[in-house]
Amino acid sequence: MPKRKKIKKVRKTKKVKKIKFKGSTISSAKSVLNKNSVPGPDEKPEIKKIKKQPTEKRIYNLKDFVVYPKHGVGKITAIEKAKIGDIDIQFYKILVEKEKLTLTVPINQQAKLRPISSINQINKCVSILKTKPKIKRTMWSRRAQEYDQKINSGKIYELAEVVKDLNKNTDIIADQSYSERQLFEKAYERLKSEFEAVLKTSPEEVQKKMDKALGRTNISESTE
Secondary structure (H helix, E strand, O other), X not given: OOOOOOOOOOOOOOOOOOOOOOOHHHHHHHHHHOXXXXXXXXXXXXXXXOOOOOXXXXXXOOOOEEEEOOOEEEEEEEEEEEEEOOEEEXXXXXXXHXXXXXXXXXXXXXXOOEEOOOHHHHHHHHHHHHOOOXXXXXXXXXXXXXXXXXXXXXXXXXXXXXXXXXXXXXXXXXXXXHHHHHHHHHHHHHHHHHHHHHHOOOHHHHHHHHHHHHOOHHHHHHHO
């Protein structure tokens, strides 16, 4: 007798019924879906701490001395207002006498300005000037760049360090290169002008004080 062929039974897949939500059922369905993502009434949401930007609350008055890093000590000669478009802007007029320069600095952008140093900071600068200069073996071009950055940083201690490191205890031009002398004089004058503003003494008295700390007393005496 011929063999019967086995017939494979194909199972029918069950159809998945699509549930349609209408009206209020949609919102209830969404609440079920978002149950895990939305914190419950007893759960506190995670709050990330945001760093506050520094606010510029300091207000300078007329005739106050301030320091602008790239130009040194200046005096506020006027506080004026101007209208640019629909915006009212208030700004300081700052006279940098050493450079015969007048700066215009908006009050809400005065981050670079700083008040002149205190007597204690000036005394610390004098102590820095009395210490031995640091001799570095790196190339002069790199050192010159570092010195220039310190001079324009607006930080009085870094300014004092440049004066101390570039001081040669001599007034002979041959003992210093042109660029060394230029940087020394720039830093020296910046520091001297701040000493004058803080100590409220004459330029001659300030020079004597600085030269004494630097061991340049003989130089200052010979120039008188």
